[in-house]
Structures are given as structure tokens and as C-alpha cells.
Amino acid sequence: MKAIAAVNKKGYIGKGGDLMYDIKEDLAFFARTTKGKALVMGRKTLLSLPDGAGLKGRTNIVLSRTMTEEEALSRKVRVARDVKGLFTLLSELNIDQNDLFVIGGGEIYSLLLPYCDTLYITRILSDEIGEVKFPEITSDYFLTAGEVHSSGDLAYRFDTYVRQR
Numbered sequence: 001m002k003a004i005a006a007v008n009k010k011g012y013i014g015k016g017g018d019l020m021y022d023i024k025e026d027l028a029f030f031a032r033t034t035k036g037k038a039l040v041m042g043r044k045t046l047l048s049l050p051d052g053a054g055l056k057g058r059t060n061i062v063l064s065r066t067m068t069e070e071e072a073l074s075r076k077v078r079v080a081r082d083v084k085g086l087f088t089l090l091s092e093l094n095i096d097q098n099d100l101f102v103i104g105g106g107e108i109y110s111l112l113l114p115y116c117d118t119l120y121i122t123r124i125l126s127d128e129i130g131e132v133k134f135p136e137i138t139s140d141y142f143l144t145a146g147e148v149h150s151s152g153d154l155a156y157r158f159d160t161y162v163r164q165r
Helices: 024-034 043-048 069-074 083-092 106-115
Strands: 002-008 012-015 038-042 059-063 078-080 100-102 118-124 141-144 148-151 154-163
Touching: 002 024, 002 106, 012 106, 024 118, 024 148, 024 154, 038 043, 038 106, 043 059, 059 083, 059 106, 069 078, 078 083, 083 106, 100 106
Parallel strands: 002 100, 002 118, 038 059, 038 100, 059 078
Antiparallel strands: 002 012, 118 154, 141 154, 148 154
16 A cells, blocks of 8 residues: 655645645646556545546545445445455455555545555645644655755655655
8 A cells, every 4th residue: 555645844734625735746746656546535535636526547435434325426436434444345346455545634644554555745845834734654664755846936855655664
């Protein structure tokens, strides 16, 4: 399992029910990296996507205790009630865990980070305060820092963390 997120220097990923930053290159990186893969997200993250529906070209799974099967169908997603249900659904859909990306939000990252072997973090070099944080990355991950890029006033880099087992 992998996670992908845009995280600023203070650890924030979201504000006002949306991403903290709209960086074209980051969105393109997300699209390239996750195309043809499976995504798992929380209900709020799903609702923040275009049309509040699953992303095209991917299998979309929502981890939610409250979403009905009817709503899941109308939003073009599958639903799992808990982590055990997620693993059962992956097995039923014949999806390898290595092809699954955790895409948010904060609670879902916290719940699934222990299962992730790779983290793709766009590190936004900003101190802005948000509302939703990415969980602390533990010391068992090895960081490969990317080179710094910029978009307008924002500097960022594409970092990769790989768990050392």
C-alpha cells in the first residue's frame, strides 16, 4: 500500500474542506502516479473531488461507516466499512495491495499509514495553518528528497519515503 499527499512544513494537508494548495504540477504528478491504480479515501475526500464522484481510470474505494451502497453506486465508488472490510474488498476485486493508494483525508491516512510501504509526499515549503494534518511520518521510513521546484510564490519538492523493514 502507498500513500500520496501534498503536505506543508507544518504538516497540514487541508483547509475549508479542500486541498491547501492548487499546484498544477502536483496535480499532474498525482494523476500520473495513480492512473490505473486503486484509491482508498474517506467520505469527505470523495466529496471534495470533481462532481463528488470517484476519479476516472481508477478503482475508487471509500472507507465509511455511513455511506449507503446506493450512494456509493451513484458516486462511482465501492465502499468498505473498516480496515478488515477494505482488505476483504481488495481480495474480492483481485487488487494487489501494492496497487492501492491512500489519498486522504487525515483520519484515513492515520488509519492506513501503518500498512503503507511507500509515501509520495509533495512537500510544500509553506508555513500556512490549515485544519487537517497528515500523520507524523515515523523514523522507520527512509527519505529521498526531491529537487525544489516553484509555482508562483510557492516552492515545493516531490519527496519519497520508503519504509525500512
